Amino acid sequence: MEYTILDVETNESFNCREDEPLLSAMKRTHKGPIQYGCGGGGCGVCKIHVLNGDFICFKKMSRAHISSEEYADHIVLSCCIKPTSNLIIKKFSQD
Template sequence: MHTVEIAGSGQCYPCAPEQNLLRAMEALGQRGIPAGCRGGGCGVCKVRIEAGRYRTGKMSRACLSEAEEGEGLVLACKTYPDGDIRLRPVALLQRCLDRQRARQAASGGQE
């Protein structure tokens, strides 16, 4: 089991080597984590890997260019950890995490 840290959120979650990063997040019952097709074709779950080793499955070039992949961007639904990972949300995922954090603050962390 590997640990995945969502940079800037204070959140970590376990992820087995055969489990993709998105599926592991969903297994925690997290609300607000964006997911679309779950098959590498929509780009909704795009994240930047800041640290750690991983492998990826086939991802649509319409959603993730070779240049983006070279910069550490991946689709969470097609990325599998080979060790502990630190990822940073981009675009849609960052907005969802910001909303979740705001809801938790408003409810005194009781959510």
């Protein structure tokens, strides 16, 4: 099963397999807001906003970078989630 991920800022789409971390799909396709550090949920560099769609968080994300309010608002680390539907995403920004 593959899902389509749309990056609203570049208007580019790419595919992500259901068993694939979103960050891995970005690295594989060279699309989306690729920016990453530790790959382990600890450093917060790959922070994105999921504007639409469902996902699972398969790895714990550091609370220092994703507050519970942010998580409720679907602000996540792309190394820690896998899609369970098509997604619309954008790079996280403060505003």
